[in-house]
Amino acid sequence: MTRVPSLLSQVAVLSLLAVPCFAQNTEIDNQLDEIARVASVMVDGDVCQRIVTPRAVAFMSKRDPRDQWADSDNYDVDDAAFNSVKKTLIRLSMLADFPLDVNLWLPAPGTPARVQIAIRNRNELSQFWDWGKLSQEMFPEMRTVLTTGKRVTVKQKPGLISVLAPVRNSLDEIVGLVEVVTRVVPDVRENVK
Amino acid sequence: MSSLRNSYWAVVALELVCAGGCSALDLRALPEFFRPDPFGAVVASDRQGAQQLHQLHLRAARAGYVSFHLVADVEPGQQYQLSVDFPLPVDVYREWFHLNKPDALYYPDALIPVPGPYRSRMPEPDNHVPGQRAQSFWIDIWIPAGAQPQLYRGGAQLTSGAAHSNIPIEIEVLPAAIPGTDAVTLDNNSYGTSWMLSQYPETLARLRAGKGGEDELFRLIHDYHRIFYDHRGTFHQLGYGHAGKVAPEFAPVLSGSGKTKKIVSWDWFDRHYGPLLDGSAFRDSRRGPRPIPYMYLPINPEWPASFLWWGEPGYEAEFRNVVGEMERHFREKNWTSTTFEVFFNQKKRYKGFSWDGDEIRFRRDNDYLLEYHRLLRAAIPSTSPVHFAMRADTSWSMGEQFELLKGAITFWVAGEGELSWYGDAIGKLKQRGDTVWTYGGTPPVQSVSSAITLNPLRSWISGVEGFVRWQTVDPGPDPWFALAGGGEALVYPGERFGVRGPLASIRLKLQRNCLQDLALLERASKTSDQSGIQEEAVRRFNRTRLADWRNTPPALLRKPVLEWNNPDISDALKPWEARFSALEPGAWLRVREYALDEGGRAK
Numbered sequence: 001m002t003r004v005p006s007l008l009s010q011v012a013v014l015s016l017l018a019v020p021c022f023a024q025n026t027e028i029d030n031q032l033d034e035i036a037r038v039a040s041v042m043v044d045g046d047v048c049q050r051i052v053t054p055r056a057v058a059f060m061s062k063r064d065p066r067d068q069w070a071d072s073d074n075y076d077v078d079d080a081a082f083n084s085v086k087k088t089l090i091r092l093s094m095l096a097d098f099p100l101d102v103n104l105w106l107p108a109p110g111t112p113a114r115v116q117i118a119i120r121n122r123n124e125l126s127q128f129w130d131w132g133k134l135s136q137e138m139f140p141e142m143r144t145v146l147t148t149g150k151r152v153t154v155k156q157k158p159g160l161i162s163v164l165a166p167v168r169n170s171l172d173e174i175v176g177l178v179e180v181v182t183r184v185v186p187d188v189r190e191n192v193k
Numbered sequence: 194m195s196s197l198r199n200s201y202w203a204v205v206a207l208e209l210v211c212a213g214g215c216s217a218l219d220l221r222a223l224p225e226f227f228r229p230d231p232f233g234a235v236v237a238s239d240r241q242g243a244q245q246l247h248q249l250h251l252r253a254a255r256a257g258y259v260s261f262h263l264v265a266d267v268e269p270g271q272q273y274q275l276s277v278d279f280p281l282p283v284d285v286y287r288e289w290f291h292l293n294k295p296d297a298l299y300y301p302d303a304l305i306p307v308p309g310p311y312r313s314r315m316p317e318p319d320n321h322v323p324g325q326r327a328q329s330f331w332i333d334i335w336i337p338a339g340a341q342p343q344l345y346r347g348g349a350q351l352t353s354g355a356a357h358s359n360i361p362i363e364i365e366v367l368p369a370a371i372p373g374t375d376a377v378t379l380d381n382n383s384y385g386t387s388w389m390l391s392q393y394p395e396t397l398a399r400l401r402a403g404k405g406g407e408d409e410l411f412r413l414i415h416d417y418h419r420i421f422y423d424h425r426g427t428f429h430q431l432g433y434g435h436a437g438k439v440a441p442e443f444a445p446v447l448s449g450s451g452k453t454k455k456i457v458s459w460d461w462f463d464r465h466y467g468p469l470l471d472g473s474a475f476r477d478s479r480r481g482p483r484p485i486p487y488m489y490l491p492i493n494p495e496w497p498a499s500f501l502w503w504g505e506p507g508y509e510a511e512f513r514n515v516v517g518e519m520e521r522h523f524r525e526k527n528w529t530s531t532t533f534e535v536f537f538n539q540k541k542r543y544k545g546f547s548w549d550g551d552e553i554r555f556r557r558d559n560d561y562l563l564e565y566h567r568l569l570r571a572a573i574p575s576t577s578p579v580h581f582a583m584r585a586d587t588s589w590s591m592g593e594q595f596e597l598l599k600g601a602i603t604f605w606v607a608g609e610g611e612l613s614w615y616g617d618a619i620g621k622l623k624q625r626g627d628t629v630w631t632y633g634g635t636p637p638v639q640s641v642s643s644a645i646t647l648n649p650l651r652s653w654i655s656g657v658e659g660f661v662r663w664q665t666v667d668p669g670p671d672p673w674f675a676l677a678g679g680g681e682a683l684v685y686p687g688e689r690f691g692v693r694g695p696l697a698s699i700r701l702k703l704q705r706n707c708l709q710d711l712a713l714l715e716r717a718s719k720t721s722d723q724s725g726i727q728e729e730a731v732r733r734f735n736r737t738r739l740a741d742w743r744n745t746p747p748a749l750l751r752k753p754v755l756e757w758n759n760p761d762i763s764d765a766l767k768p769w770e771a772r773f774s775a776l777e778p779g780a781w782l783r784v785r786e787y788a789l790d791e792g793g794r795a796k
Contacts, residue, residue, distance in 0.1 A: 192385035
């Protein structure tokens with residue numbers, strides 16, 4: 001049985017947040033940080049750890065010199081785990097009244113030097129994801145979050161603001177992180193491709 | 194002096210490079226499949242059988258185009274003028290020479306419409322080809338359906354100072370007219386509109402600045418549909434991303450949630466699609482106005498229902514409310530000539546959703562398609578005259594999907610190579626009323642010119658009804674001076690040349706002319722022995738037998754799909770693909786002669 005917070009409990013927590021319309025970057029920063037703080041509470045790390053199937057992990061951890069797409073073609077997820085976490089991330093994004101995504105990142109299994117994005121959302125925003133990459137080298141900001149549990153605000157790519165926040169499992173281990181990300185000036189056509 | 198009426202496959206003395214052989218000013222012609230280079234020769238991939246011509250005699254059916262290259266050899270530094278005089282409508286295009294990155298050679302491809310007479314100097318000032326001494330032009334002559342069948346005479350003249358060079362042009366117009374319906378629907382695919390904003394910074398400046406400008410966007414979209422329609426193709430634009438974001442021009446505006454979710458504005462949707470769905474966007478086309486036959490809907494796992502409600506009553510409520518409204522709106526508008534496609538393009542590797550909609554590999558992902566079929570049936574009245582269809586693009590598991598999704602998916606777009614392993618599938622699918630297309634890529638400019646005809650011909654031979662080139666509007670960051678092959682483009686942005694819309698390519702026009710011929714052959718085959726006609730067509734094309742075009746199931750099919758990989762698929766396809774390698778540039782011209790002979794008999 002999956003450990004997914006009930007709808008009522010999620011609504012109760014989320015309703016504690018008052019989210020004003022943003023006008024300045026500092027206000028956006030504050031909202032993103034607050035949503036990231038809530039995300040650390042709401043996102044279930046145990047469920048997150050069940051998202052990528054063992055078979056997919058096996059393909060990701062070995063390179064096939066004959067087939068550069070072997071890991072992508074065999075990438076698979078546990079539907080129930082993916083969908084329950086994705087729904088939580090969607091709810092979190094609804095706390096803002098501007099376009100916002102909450103992405104889930106997980107350490108790549110067996111390779112602490114790498115990280116993988118596990119769930120993206122509607123606007124496909126991220127300051128870290130390279131299109132199509134199943135896993136990437138660990139980013140220093142993400143390593144900080146995974147090792148210290150502290151939230152980190154990132155403004156590396158012009159126009160994008162991200163706040164990274166830890167995701168914990170029932171053993172109180174940090175097993176992943178969320179990237180709460182927005183574009184200061186929304187682009188309604190970006191990533192429709 | 195050779196004539197285009199001569200047999201194209203005849204061995205002729207080649208006159209490939211004019212240096213030392215041609216006069217300083219010379220006007221030459223080349224059959225359409227022999228592309229010139231800027232130095233007086235034919236591009237290397239098209240040289241086999243090339244003929245430089247100083248007179249033209251062409252045959253043509255009515256309601257179609259006849260085409261050729263004119264090549265002006267002019268001394269560097271000299272000004273010149275080219276004019277074409279003909280009693281039928283003539284379109285003249287300057288051929289742009291692209292420096293192609295993969296082989297660092299020049300190829301003509303983009304076609305810039307020029308008024309007649311055309312005046313310039315050698316080398317062409319904006320093309321910047323070092324050592325250029327030849328400028329080529331693509332000539333389209335339109336034969337109206339009402340043209341009198343007879344011999345038409347005209348000519349082309351090149352002048353520079355007091356010198357001049359002429360080519361007489363004769364076109365024998367046959368009584369036959371090319372059918373308006375194609376034997377194969379040639380579909381040109383694309384994704385979203387953000388590429389338009391990149392390729393048309395001036396045309397879409399207001400839109401880019403967020404200051405309105407949507408009318409320019411809609412006009413541009415219509416121009417893209419029109420250019421493909423004019424070249425006997427269709428155009429698809431997918432309006433949503435891999436995680437479900439829908440660009441505003443592709444969907445009506447929604448409001449509410451759950452039971453109250455509804456459409457609140459059709460404005461942009463109708464301005465975008467209205468002229469396409471009633472055909473008025475094509476009112477100025479020589480082919481005449483016609484509604485687009487197919488279009489993607491914006492439906493995806495995140496639209497119109499929020500994925501937040503997936504598996505809950507709210508998802509079905511939102512889906513039924515909005516899709517039901519769409520059906521009513523389409524019905525009221527009488528948009529009943531178009532197939533509205535419910536198509537899922539996402540892949541789980543892109544992390545937006547937990548299942549593959551495109552090219553399903555994992556069996557359980559099909560359950561989602563079955564659920565969407567149920568939702569669609571619940572949303573659409575069974576008696577609706579509006580045609581909605583569930584479409585699936587399939588490769589890995591098509592054999593399994595054809596059975597699992599029987600009755601749910603009625604529009605299949607299958608990987609062309611893999612489908613060849615399922616010999617009787619096409620017939621069975623069509624028998625049960627399904628539409629079957631295949632998909633693939635586009636030959637880059639360095640391929641032999643006739644490669645662009647292979648997919649249309651193979652589609653016609655196999656019996657599928659359409660072929661999708663998966664990306665046709667992306668010529669890369671610098672198509673003019675550093676083309677990356679052009680394997681994802683059949684049109685180019687015209688803004689550089691003051692054209693606020695797309696430019697056709699030589700490959701697009703070769704494909705159009707191939708489709709004209711296939712339409713003639715298809716009509717002939719309806720009143721004759723189709724297999725006999727196809728047998729002769731493939732014999733002329735590449736000296737094969739019809740049986741050579743059929744494939745057999747490889748040993749790979751005996752393994753579970755999850756044990757397949759790309760190299761194994763590629764290896765399994767090699768013997769079949771090898772039968773179509775080493776095409777001659779003049780391959781299609783031999784089929785053309787046959788099409789005019791066979792199709793020309795039917796009025």
